[in-house]
Amino acid sequence: MFLFVEDNGMDVAMAASLLTRLGVRDSRVVDTAGKAMDFLEQVESGEVSAPEAVIIDLLLRAGSGQDVMRFMRGREGLKQIPVLVWTVVADELTHRICMTMGAREVLVKSRRAQELREALLRLRGLPPMSA
Known part of the structure; x- marks a missing residue:
């Protein structure tokens, strides 16, 4: 399972299609940093299984992907989850x-x-x- 933190519908559709083709059977999509952190708190408490990885956009309508990363890295049970930042920010x-x-x-x-x-x-x- 992948956690996908993204608020753009076209990007969600593109990534979901790729994940499916790569054999990922389940993914959770949240569109705000707060919802991502709520889900990750559930992971930390054992209510839900940890995602295989997290794909994070930096520019969200509500919050920032960096807020989510900061939250994850401050918790022992979450900081080992791999993170891919997928963003329009080219800086x-x-x-x-x-x-x-x-x-x-x-x-x-x-x-x-x-x-x-x-x-x-x-x-x-x-x-x-191969391409």
Whole structure:
């Protein structure tokens, strides 16, 4: 199961399609930082299973993806969950900050599904697929 923190419907559809093609049977989509943190509190308390990974957008209508990362990294039971930041923010300093906060990778959004597919494979520790 993947947790996807995203408030753009087109991006949700693209990622959901890729996750399905990569064999991910279940994913949880939340559209605010607060909802993500509520879900992660449930993970921490054992109410729900931990996600295999979290895909986070930085620019949310309510809150920031960095708020979610900060929340995760401050909790022992959550900080080992891999994070992929998928954002329109192309600023190198922001990317370095995200990596310092524990992101495995920061990927700038594009309409090219292959880039996201390859990042998801890396996140799962799988070899790249041929184009």
